[in-house]
Amino acid sequence: MADITAAEKSPANTAEGIVPFEPKIIGFLCWWCTYAASDMAGTSRLKYPPNVSIIRVMCSSRVDPSFVMRAFAEGADGVLIGGCHPGQCHYISGNYKTVARISLLKKMLSQFGVEDERLRLEWISAGEIHKYAKVVTDMTEKVRKLGPLNWRKNFEPK
Amino acid sequence: MEETSEKLLKLTIDGIETEAREGETILQVAERLLIDIPTLCHWKFVKPYGACRICTVEVEVHGKTRMVPACTYNVRDGIVVQTRSEEVIKHRKMLLELMLARHSQVDVVRKLAHEYGVDTTRFEEMPSEQCINCGLCVRVCAEVVGANALTFVKRGTERYVSTPFEGESETCIACGACAYVCPTGHIKVEDIRGRKYVVSELALGPTTPIHIPFAAAIPGIPVIDAQSCIHMQTGGCGICSKVCEPDAIDYEMQDTFEEMEVGSIILATGFKTFDPARAEQYGYGRLDNVITSLEFEHMSHASGVTGGALVKEDGTEPKSVAILHCIGSRDKNFNEYCSRVCCMYSLKMAHLIREKIPDADIYELYIDMRCPGSGYEEFYNRLLEEGVHFIRGKGVEVSSAPTLATAERAEGKKLYVRCEDTLLGVPRELPVDMVILSVGLEPTADAEEIARVFKITSKADGFFMEKHPKLAPVDTLSDGIFIAGCAQGPKDIPDSVAQGAAAAAAAMSLIDAGEVALEPITSVVDEEVCTGCKTCMVVCPFGAISYDEEKHISVINDVLCKACGCCVAACPSGAITQRGFDDAQIEAELAALLMS
Numbered sequence: 189m190a191d192i193t194a195a196e197k198s199p200a201n202t203a204e205g206i207v208p209f210e211p212k213i214i215g216f217l218c219w220w221c222t223y224a225a226s227d228m229a230g231t232s233r234l235k236y237p238p239n240v241s242i243i244r245v246m247c248s249s250r251v252d253p254s255f256v257m258r259a260f261a262e263g264a265d266g267v268l269i270g271g272c273h274p275g276q277c278h279y280i281s282g283n284y285k286t287v288a289r290i291s292l293l294k295k296m297l298s299q300f301g302v303e304d305e306r307l308r309l310e311w312i313s314a315g316e317i318h319k320y321a322k323v324v325t326d327m328t329e330k331v332r333k334l335g336p337l338n339w340r341k342n343f344e345p346k
Numbered sequence: 347m348e349e350t351s352e353k354l355l356k357l358t359i360d361g362i363e364t365e366a367r368e369g370e371t372i373l374q375v376a377e378r379l380l381i382d383i384p385t386l387c388h389w390k391f392v393k394p395y396g397a398c399r400i401c402t403v404e405v406e407v408h409g410k411t412r413m414v415p416a417c418t419y420n421v422r423d424g425i426v427v428q429t430r431s432e433e434v435i436k437h438r439k440m441l442l443e444l445m446l447a448r449h450s451q452v453d454v455v456r457k458l459a460h461e462y463g464v465d466t467t468r469f470e471e472m473p474s475e476q477c478i479n480c481g482l483c484v485r486v487c488a489e490v491v492g493a494n495a496l497t498f499v500k501r502g503t504e505r506y507v508s509t510p511f512e513g514e515s516e517t518c519i520a521c522g523a524c525a526y527v528c529p530t531g532h533i534k535v536e537d538i539r540g541r542k543y544v545v546s547e548l549a550l551g552p553t554t555p556i557h558i559p560f561a562a563a564i565p566g567i568p569v570i571d572a573q574s575c576i577h578m579q580t581g582g583c584g585i586c587s588k589v590c591e592p593d594a595i596d597y598e599m600q601d602t603f604e605e606m607e608v609g610s611i612i613l614a615t616g617f618k619t620f621d622p623a624r625a626e627q628y629g630y631g632r633l634d635n636v637i638t639s640l641e642f643e644h645m646s647h648a649s650g651v652t653g654g655a656l657v658k659e660d661g662t663e664p665k666s667v668a669i670l671h672c673i674g675s676r677d678k679n680f681n682e683y684c685s686r687v688c689c690m691y692s693l694k695m696a697h698l699i700r701e702k703i704p705d706a707d708i709y710e711l712y713i714d715m716r717c718p719g720s721g722y723e724e725f726y727n728r729l730l731e732e733g734v735h736f737i738r739g740k741g742v743e744v745s746s747a748p749t750l751a752t753a754e755r756a757e758g759k760k761l762y763v764r765c766e767d768t769l770l771g772v773p774r775e776l777p778v779d780m781v782i783l784s785v786g787l788e789p790t791a792d793a794e795e796i797a798r799v800f801k802i803t804s805k806a807d808g809f810f811m812e813k814h815p816k817l818a819p820v821d822t823l824s825d826g827i828f829i830a831g832c833a834q835g836p837k838d839i840p841d842s843v844a845q846g847a848a849a850a851a852a853a854m855s856l857i858d859a860g861e862v863a864l865e866p867i868t869s870v871v872d873e874e875v876c877t878g879c880k881t882c883m884v885v886c887p888f889g890a891i892s893y894d895e896e897k898h899i900s901v902i903n904d905v906l907c908k909a910c911g912c913c914v915a916a917c918p919s920g921a922i923t924q925r926g927f928d929d930a931q932i933e934a935e936l937a938a939l940l941m942s
Contacts, residue, residue, distance in 0.1 A: 278823055
């Protein structure tokens with residue numbers, strides 16, 4: 189990642205002018221909590237950036253770390269994983285396994301030079317719609333500042 | 347009757363011919379015939395002693411008459427007994443005169459003497475002693491209780507009852523049996539010294555070791571408290587088994603654990619009330635006359651300790667009562683949720699106080715009045731008309747002295763309740779006689795353990811979580827396990843009953859259906875790929891994965907699998923897939939989302 193220059197991180201200059209960088213974030217959301225929160229945030233007409241694309245999973249513990257790696261590899265700038273609060277997992281202890289896996293994955297990603305903010309694990313219960321909106325807004329802004337990850341481009345054979 | 351083999355003795359008492367068993371005393375026979383013989387040192391559960399001699403009767407054996415105490419004299423064949431002959435009365439009168447000389451202030455002696463027309467004594471009067479040396483206490487302690495904590499000291503006229511070496515007895519279990527049998531009221535249990543001899547339903551009021559656990563207990567059968575029962579402690583007493591006619595007392599009975607095989611389980615494990623001692627500002631346990639709503643219920647109950655009378659610690663009636671809402675509820679320091687029932691039961695308490703003490707000043711200190719439900723708002727309106735003072739503002743502190751300069755002053759010992767009256771916009775301090783804390787509802791202490799045992803989930807507040815708040819309100823994530831009542835969250839009686847009925851119906855429908863519908867989204871093991879590492883078994887929260895010893899692979903039980911997919915992500919060889927959420931499907935979703 190050392191060859192990413194400051195120019196590449198800033199918004200792309202094209203002939204048409206400056207196109208602002210819109211981060212692409214993949215959200216793996218637990219069906220029982222964060223997914224429901226995102227649903228309700230929508231029906232409650234909360235305003236938050238549209239940058240998170242959601243993949244519904246039954247439990248955050250279904251998120252294989254390889255999904256995160258693949259998401260980055262295929263062009264995602266950030267990955268959000270949403271699960272139930274500790275002690276509230278619908279599957280008793282799935283979220284604890286997620287914590288273990290994601291902390292290990294974060295260690296690995298930092299060795300690859302991927303910034304910590306690009307992978308985020310949040311506990312958002314079905315009722316915490318404002319927290320969901322806040323997390324999405326905050327993460328989008330942080331990843332926007334970091335700029336594109338550009339893994340796909342960097343790994344493509346030159 | 348199978349007493350034919352036993353030899354019956356014939357005797358005559360006061361002209362009545364009767365029969366007695368070998369070993370029976372005259373007193374026992376007389377009691378059976380309802381012939382009154384006065385006694386002072388007799389109690390049927392201890393051995394007769396013959397100390398007071400007041401039961402003296404005249405017995406004629408083979409033509410000779412003798413004066414004998416009825417309590418110790420065993421019946422012999424052919425005797426003739428006179429219980430009220432002139433000679434007997436003369437003897438008793440003399441005995442009473444002697445007793446009066448020494449115990450002129452003892453009620454039981456004076457009363458008995460008066461019955462016999464003895465009001466003065468010819469003997470030299472000594473300073474009146476309360477103890478009549480009947481020895482009942484000594485015998486009860488030795489024979490019934492088995493503690494041997496009391497004994498006679500010295501002899502003759504100097505004889506008196508004391509503890510061994512007149513010190514504090516180590517064997518005394520503070521059962522109070524001596525005080526109970528003492529005919530003169532000389533013995534009192536003054537200091538229990540931390541030894542609990544009564545058990546109580548709540549902190550209020552004592553009950554005996556044998557008690558019905560609470561007023562509406564089902565089954566309403568008395569139990570023996572092993573901690574305070576004398577028989578359980580010393581092996582003595584056993585009086586209950588002697589008086590119980592159906593012979594229903596069983597000291598050998600132990601707690602038993604029974605295993606039952608069932609198809610579905612309804613968890614209705616209830617709640618516990620918030621312990622107001624955790625919120626020190628309300629002075630619960632520190633200040634007199636600060637009680638919880640449950641203690642108020644206990645007191646106002648007609649069969650409660652005070653017989654339904656509302657009293658302060660000093661036994662007088664409170665003239666002003668403050669009811670503080672939301673204790674432990676809607677409070678960021680304790681529980682953030684609303685306990686739902688407190689507003690209504692606080693109104694009920696105010697109504698009960700108004701009914702029992704019509705001129706009392708009653709204050710309800712509330713954050714919001716929450717009275718949703720059939721007839722609830724109407725009840726609130728009724729209370730408004732009953733002249734209860736409603737103050738919108740949570741009671742924040744209870745103290746024994748006013749702290750605000752603007753506090754309303756009052757005569758006598760009062761409690762001061764501080765609050766902000768948000769409708770007037772002023773801080774207030776109310777002087778009242780009694781404070782009732784409307785405590786909120788909390789999950790039971792073992793709710794977490796129950797959730798773990800039954801593999802169900804809990805909410806952040808600790809109450810059990812339903813499968814879906816609207817579509818499956820009594821189901822849980824574990825099939826066949828249902829929840830009802832306050833175990834699921836605070837609710838009042840009608841709601842609890844409704845939910846209980848719903849849970850019963852849901853359980854019945856499972857039985858009725860005879861088969862179980864399963865979630866289609868389960869995990870499956872690819873037998874060809876599984877290496878048998880057992881990683882999946884470790885992560886499965888439902889114990890749905892077992893190991894096939896023959897094939898050396900993991901096997902997923904479709905009935906137990908709840909489809910979290912945890913094992914799929916954990917499987918190092920990629921042998922497990924989740925139906926509807928397999929790796930290829932999720933990766934395809936990813937690819938589609940990231941196409942642009």
